[in-house]
Amino acid sequence: MNIDLLKRLCETPGVPGREERVRDLISKEIKGLFDEVKTDAMGNLICKRSARGKGKAKGERATRVLLLCHMDQIGFYVRDVDAKGFIRVVAAGGFDTRNLFSRRMTLVTDSGDIPCVMNPGGRPVHIASEADKNKIPEVKELLVDTGLPADQVKKRVKIGDYCVYSDPFIELGEKAASPAMDNRIACWLGIEAVREIERKKTAHACEIYVAFTTQEEVGLRGAKTSSHIVDCDIGIGIDVTLSCDVPGVPEDERVTEQGKGVGLHVMDSSFIADYKLIDDMEKTAKKARIPHQRTILARGGQDGAAAQQTGRGARAVGVVVGTRYIHTTCEMIHKKDLIAARDLLATWVPGL
Numbered sequence: 001m002n003i004d005l006l007k008r009l010c011e012t013p014g015v016p017g018r019e020e021r022v023r024d025l026i027s028k029e030i031k032g033l034f035d036e037v038k039t040d041a042m043g044n045l046i047c048k049r050s051a052r053g054k055g056k057a058k059g060e061r062a063t064r065v066l067l068l069c070h071m072d073q074i075g076f077y078v079r080d081v082d083a084k085g086f087i088r089v090v091a092a093g094g095f096d097t098r099n100l101f102s103r104r105m106t107l108v109t110d111s112g113d114i115p116c117v118m119n120p121g122g123r124p125v126h127i128a129s130e131a132d133k134n135k136i137p138e139v140k141e142l143l144v145d146t147g148l149p150a151d152q153v154k155k156r157v158k159i160g161d162y163c164v165y166s167d168p169f170i171e172l173g174e175k176a177a178s179p180a181m182d183n184r185i186a187c188w189l190g191i192e193a194v195r196e197i198e199r200k201k202t203a204h205a206c207e208i209y210v211a212f213t214t215q216e217e218v219g220l221r222g223a224k225t226s227s228h229i230v231d232c233d234i235g236i237g238i239d240v241t242l243s244c245d246v247p248g249v250p251e252d253e254r255v256t257e258q259g260k261g262v263g264l265h266v267m268d269s270s271f272i273a274d275y276k277l278i279d280d281m282e283k284t285a286k287k288a289r290i291p292h293q294r295t296i297l298a299r300g301g302q303d304g305a306a307a308q309q310t311g312r313g314a315r316a317v318g319v320v321v322g323t324r325y326i327h328t329t330c331e332m333i334h335k336k337d338l339i340a341a342r343d344l345l346a347t348w349v350p351g352l
């Protein structure tokens with residue numbers, strides 16, 4: 001598998017509304033895979049691959065299949081720089097503040113990236129009271145510290161700059177971890193699945209669109225305009241899902257089990273997948289011997305909902321990869337599940 005691409009995608013910062021660096025990387029990477037590529041007003045990168053090898057009769061409209069892969073990762077926007085050079089932030093996306101102690105970060109500014117750390121204010125352990133020690137910080141209490149003199153911070157950092165976790169992409173046995181696995185795995189899949197179709201010269205009568213979308217983490221925003229522009233018949237939301245196959249979570253709540261294959265996303269709180277598409281996808285997976293598992297997310301949403309509910313509506317489904325420690329700095333996936341997702345998309349989509 002093209003692990004180098006996943007690493008590069010994961011290590012390129014891009015919060016909701018600031019996906020341009022991820023988009024630039026993808027734009028360079030997809031050369032030759034699509035017939036038309038455009039960026040819409042919201043920053044979505046919308047790519048079209050026309051039918052190959054077979055097609056509809058003249059005048060008939062080809063089925064439009066849209067793969068939605070969000071580019072944004074959760075992060076923070078600068079909301080204040082104080083007299084001492086400490087930076088306060090607001091969150092873009094859902095953080096579990098229990099995970100926000102002692103973080104290494106990258107602050108993205110017009111004058112370049114600045115390494116920094118983030119901590120809640122207050123006393124260190126040596127002098128903390130019992131009440132201090134049990135306190136979970138709120139995002140508004142977090143301090144980003146660049147170590148730079150205040151006047152330099154004032155000069156270089158402005159309200160609206162953003163920061164993300166700076167932890168590197170790592171491989172652990174058959175797994176990999178990164179703070180941006182959600183959702184650079186989907187960006188990887190949007191590229192690698194089409195590359196597989198191209199490599200195998202698989203014919204398809206449908207038009208395959210891949211939208212690398214913006215602002216998913218704050219409410220599936222880019223997916224709405226993408227879906228409207230493409231006017232798709234079938235929408236496939238590609239994303240991470242939970243994998244709670246760890247001690248402390250009962251088996252019935254694990255959502256997916258890592259290493260057991262690509263997740264066929266039946267429903268979440270934003271949409272219910274078209275059951276016939278799930279059946280069809282499952283049949284394809286069985287026939288091609290691609291490991292797969294059905295999965296339901298009790299809470300949470302993803303881009304598939306936007307494809308389903310925008311404009312005249314579309315049949316929609318989700319293709320997901322089980323991820324441990326989601327929305328933390330160590331989001332972990334199993335490479336086998338990612339490969340299964342790529343193979344399922346490359347096998348199933350051309351037949352639609």
Ligand SMILES: [Zn+2]
Nearest residue numbers: 182183239240
């Ligand atoms: Zn996501």
